[in-house]
Amino acid sequence: AQxxxxxxxxxxxxxxxxxxxxxxxxxxxxxxTNRALxxxxxRLTEYRDPAGLPELRQAIADHLSAARGVSVSSDQVIITAGxxxxxxxxxxxxxxxxTPVATENPCYQGAAFLFExxxxxxVPVPVDEAGLDVEQLPRQGxxxxxxxxxxxxxxxxxxxxxxxxKLIDWARRCGAYIIEDDYDSDFRxxxxxxxxxxxxxxxxxxxxxxxxxxxxxxxxRLGYLVVPKALAKAARSxxxxxxxxxxxxxxxxxxxFIRSGAYGNHLRRIRQLYCERRDCLVEALHRHFGDVCLxxxxxxxxxxxxxxxxxxxxxxxxxxxxxxxxxxxxxSSGAAHDYGGCGYSDRTVVLGFSSLDEHRIRxxxxxxxxxxxDLPAMSRRSSGARxxxxxxxxxxxxxxxxxxxxxxxxxxx
Numbered sequence: 001a002q003x004x005x006x007x008x009x010x011x012x013x014x015x016x017x018x019x020x021x022x023x024x025x026x027x028x029x030x031x032x033t034n035r036a037l038x039x040x041x042x043r044l045t046e047y048r049d050p051a052g053l054p055e056l057r058q059a060i061a062d063h064l065s066a067a068r069g070v071s072v073s074s075d076q077v078i079i080t081a082g083x084x085x086x087x088x089x090x091x092x093x094x095x096x097x098x099t100p101v102a103t104e105n106p107c108y109q110g111a112a113f114l115f116e117x118x119x120x121x122x123v124p125v126p127v128d129e130a131g132l133d134v135e136q137l138p139r140q141g142x143x144x145x146x147x148x149x150x151x152x153x154x155x156x157x158x159x160x161x162x163x164x165x166k167l168i169d170w171a172r173r174c175g176a177y178i179i180e181d182d183y184d185s186d187f188r189x190x191x192x193x194x195x196x197x198x199x200x201x202x203x204x205x206x207x208x209x210x211x212x213x214x215x216x217x218x219x220x221r222l223g224y225l226v227v228p229k230a231l232a233k234a235a236r237s238x239x240x241x242x243x244x245x246x247x248x249x250x251x252x253x254x255x256x257f258i259r260s261g262a263y264g265n266h267l268r269r270i271r272q273l274y275c276e277r278r279d280c281l282v283e284a285l286h287r288h289f290g291d292v293c294l295x296x297x298x299x300x301x302x303x304x305x306x307x308x309x310x311x312x313x314x315x316x317x318x319x320x321x322x323x324x325x326x327x328x329x330x331x332s333s334g335a336a337h338d339y340g341g342c343g344y345s346d347r348t349v350v351l352g353f354s355s356l357d358e359h360r361i362r363x364x365x366x367x368x369x370x371x372x373x374d375l376p377a378m379s380r381r382s383s384g385a386r387x388x389x390x391x392x393x394x395x396x397x398x399x400x401x402x403x404x405x406x407x408x409x410x411x412x413x
Contacts, residue, residue: 011325012364016154016302016334016352017184019217023270028262029253036252043248050240052079052224053251059258060210060224068185069199070208076232078225078239079246082218083183083211084110086225087146090179090207091118092238093231094144102145104132106344108153108181109337111146120144124339127152129295131159134166144177149197150185154336154350155304156296164197171205181209186267187354188299189275204228212254214301215267222246222254274301280358281351284365301354302334307347314349317368320375324367 051057057074064070080086087110095101097119103112105124116122125136125145132147147167149159159167171178180197198206211223227235257263278297285292285305293306311317314330321328331338334350353361 009325010322010327012356012360012367013327014302014329014351014353014356014364015327016329016350017214018301018352018355019214020270020273020355021217023266023273024217025257025262025266028257028266032253032256032260032262033249036249036256040249043252048245048248050243050245051236052077052245053248053255055259056251056255057224059255060226063258063263064196064208064210064226068182068193069195070226071199072226073229076226076229078227078235079251080223080225080239081221081246082213082223083181083209084114086209086211086223087111087114087179087181089225089235089238089242090144091115091120092242093235094177095120099144100138100142102137102142104147104152105340105342106154106331106336106338107146108148109332109335111179111181112337112339115144115146122339124342126342127155127157129157131157131163132167134163134170137167137170138174140174142174142176144179145171146179146181147197148181148183150182150188150193151296151298151300153181153183154302154331154334155344155348156298156300156302158194158298159197161194164194164200168197168201168203168205172203176205178206179209180206183209183211184214184300186215187271187274187301189271189278190298193299198226201228204230207231215263215270216254220250220254222250274354277353277356277358277361278303280361281353281365284362288365288369302350302352304344305349305351306344307349311372313346315346317349320371321368323374324371326364326367326371328364328368 054074056079057077060077061072061074064072078089080089091114095115095118099120100123101115101120102123102125104127112122123138123142126133131149131152137145147159149164151158167178178197182196185193196208198208205228207228208226209223212220213223225235281303282294282297285294293308294303295306296303307314307317312320318328318330318333328349328351331345331348331350338345356364
């Protein structure tokens with residue numbers, strides 16, 4: 001744990017959703033960039049379609065068909081500057097003051113705050129091991145529901161197939177739209193991925209958000225929104241009002257990166273790398289803390305650690321770890337938002353593993369263990385008493401109760 005330094009500087013950072021910096025496909029990217037520039041012609045000086053480069057939209061449509069079971073035309077694909085940009089476009093299309101928008105609770109902070117900025121009326125819906133509890137959705141009056149079904153943010157649960165079908169049927173009956181944020185579905189480590197909601201939708205009620213920020217890098221600023229055919233024209237018009245499109249060169253390179261098969265090869269390499277890092281993190285947690293309670297292991301770039309009763313609260317553990325130069329995050333610090341009563345916020349920390357090599361993962365967990373060991377016995381007892389009281393007060397009703405996985409095994413939908 002030599003890399004661990006001062007209390008106020010994060011030397012070992014388990015931040016969420018950060019790709020491995022050394023895995024960027026620099027050689028392929030440079031080669032494809034040079035090739036695109038050699039044939040650019042007037043494309044570097046002309047305004048392009050605000051909806052995005054046709055070649056990239058088609059490449060994305062083909063990729064979604066093969067990887068996510070989503071069959072769409074390129075006209076339904078709109079290129080954005082990442083997921084947040086896509087959410088903003090959806091809000092511009094469908095949200096007005098007072099529009100009811102349902103969301104998972106807890107949920108991605110960026111989505112919650114964006115809809116609130118459009119003066120939506122937020123309707124939080126609880127989640128459990130099978131994802132969003134569809135039975136808790138209002139029977140009418142909701143215009144949109146925002147979900148992260150492949151790897152619920154921040155807890156990592158996977159929305160079960162049964163609930164996916166129920167959610168689509170609910171949207172059909174209510175005349176609502178589902179926003180499917182598939183932010184890190186490229187990283188599935190166990191079993192076959194469930195078909196995306198949009199691939200199961202026969203009624204035109206699902207909008208699909210994708211991003212290259214997790215698989216390639218956030219600096220690229222490329223994502224996409226896939227809309228039902230009935231919304232395609234309106235979405236393209238709304239996009240034109242927001243901006244005049246995105247850099248042609250980045251889009252051209254990304255399109256060829258996908259079409260050439262290089263993107264698929266890149267995903268296979270980093271999927272294996274992240275799987276090894278996840279395993280390293282789980283093993284380190286077991287070594288230092290025994291029978292840890294984890295969720296979100298089947299996929300994604302982070303997991304959730306549900307703290308034992310003798311531990312301090314999540315914010316307190318975050319502060320203790322920081323003294324050893326280790327960054328771990330409570331839900332609110334990890335870009336998640338709790339509308340109240342979810343039962344996880346004070347007793348769960350989230351740990352990203354994708355950007356740290358195995359040596360740094362082990363050193364980071366060692367740092368947390370050292371911070372815990374440094375606490376005087378009396379402080380440990382008082383932390384445990386506070387934790388027990390919080391656990392009792394935050395328990396959900398038994399009818400909706402689900403426990404995350406123990407022994408490192410992921411929860412089964």
